[in-house]
Amino acid sequence: MARTRHRPWGKTRMGLGISAGHGEHLTAPAIRLYGQIARGEGVREEQKPELDELVAMGVVAYDEQQPDVPVALEPQEAMRRHTASKLAELTAQMEQVSAIPAVADKLAVQFERAALQSGAGSQFLGEPELVNARIQDVVAKAEVEILAAQPGGPRSRELMDIAVKRDSEALKRGVRLQTLYRDTVRDDEVTQEWARIMTGLGASYRTLLCPFERFIIVDRRHAFISDYVVPGAPEHAAWHVTDRAVVGYMAKVFENNWHRAMAWQGEPRERDAAGPVGAVRTTPLQREILRDMVAGKPQIATAARLGFSLRTLTRRIDDLRKMWGAESLPQLAAMWMDSPDRHVDDKPFEAERESAA
Template identity: 45%
Template sequence: MGEPDSRAAEARALSPAAVEVYARVTRHEHVDPERDAAALAELAEWGLVTTDPHLPHLPIALDPQEAGRRRLDDELRRMAAKAALAARIPLVTDELSLHFERAKWRSGRGSEFLGEPELVNARIEQAVGQARAELLTAQPSGPRTPAQREAVEERDRAALARGVHIRSLYLDTGREDVETRAYVTAMTGRGAQFRTQVTQFQRCVVIDRRQAFISDHIVNSAPGHASWHVRDRAVVAFIAEVFEECWRRADPWNGDPHSGAPRSEGRPGTRTTLLQREILRDMARGIEQRLTAQRLGIGLRSLSKEVHTLRQLFGASTLQELTYQWALSDERLIDDRPPHPGQATA
């Protein structure tokens, strides 16, 4: 066992010996400066006695109430300092952990962690600028600003001019954004291809199937735009195949504002859209509408409108009845999964 902390020792109660000596001082009884030295030092530290250097054998008792208040103030200040230190510990460790995790994961040859948005953007710009054959991007995030759109459009125009084939995937809600539509319209005219998908997908950028950028799902306390720069050929090939799987089930888009959902109507006579079937499947599983809206990349208001349309379509007055009608419907058997790579695609 180590020595007790001196500050913890200071917080101990007054010893019985010190109490006994203090009582003798108040009664003006004899006190031996040598024999009672430890008790006198304890009383002096508490502010309960004082001595005249010229008369050390005659200590003077001080008001214990005043001494107690001073002692209490000292302890409260000490506790406040400790509490402030304790409150700072998580902040310090979080900040240091980011550097530690970055160094640990950077040591791998196949991937590198990029924490700062500026570094992520710079690295992607550099990689796209070196693209020679193909650029695949999946962008499930929100719309770009006009300045961001102009920068991306300039970058992609240069890539197309070098003969790079560009394919980009967006959420279906991107059709409602003016900036995204303007970008897609301009780039479609130059040969780029775009599609939209109702359901969520992972963000990625794949360059020449040799390197890729993906969102971070490892480092704790990492910023929201943190990414990994992946160079392992097997992993990059897997990321590209995940993109292809999403691409096969997505709807072509040339910049028009209309939803791409009707293309995924299922077999002839189907009354529901792909989006509506996704909503109904979540309802049947008991998933909250808030979580369904997040997964599909739509607002709660838009989801409520779709549910209202479905209730009218199935003649259901309640959500429970709608779920029951869906369970009886043949449309629940429609397979909306992407086709096998060997099958023909649209």
């Protein structure tokens, strides 16, 4: 090979990358070859592997004027450059590694949806047109019953006109139709009219004071629920559930709520002596506490939902007892049920946050 010589750092073209197959440690023959090159001695053909080690480590480069001539570089400066290069590589790799969990979460959602869409028991429906079309198709084929939990509030005239035709056809086929609403729909004239018409055709309606989730169950084989998989998902997104165990469980939840609810045939609400609905004396937060109380929910669950400590919730309930003059929790619940406050619809409700007391 050509004779080698020592050149200043700035006058050489240097390669700092690590070639495949070479580690970060130089072999003893490579170190001896470095001294040989630094002394300006030639490199033998059989020393080519050791020369590759030195070039990969960045302590030997090739002359710009004579590309075949290896040049020994000042080792301290060369290794500082090499170290900086490796640290930059490691930093980039660490950034990639730190992003892996977030990427995995995003991919997991897609993977789970794909698995469910392949027939594992649920199918994600992301577009409102697709959701409505699927519900219409399943309801049109109902043979035994349709159970609907609708906490969203009064019906619009447009929705009523669409639903009258669809549901009346199901009732003519002998399908049992049960729908659960929030208690506040009793004050809406359009929903009153809807309930009177459909009750006359054989449908059943009840209203519930406490909150509940939206879903539709058809023949205990199909269920439609909102999307709880992806946080902040659009309201129109839904899942079509066909897992028999899950649908059966949901039907049981509906039955429990149905038995606690009050029958309604579309009649206007009778006002009690306490005054109109607007004459309330409780705050939205207090009404949430009272609704959970009459629903039989444990206080620890209510406290967790509202962001309180159990001690804070207990103090809030004591304040309510004093305000209503109730001597016990059952009496407080009874006074709440007889008051106009229970007819107020606070949805959506945002809980007040309070430090633990």
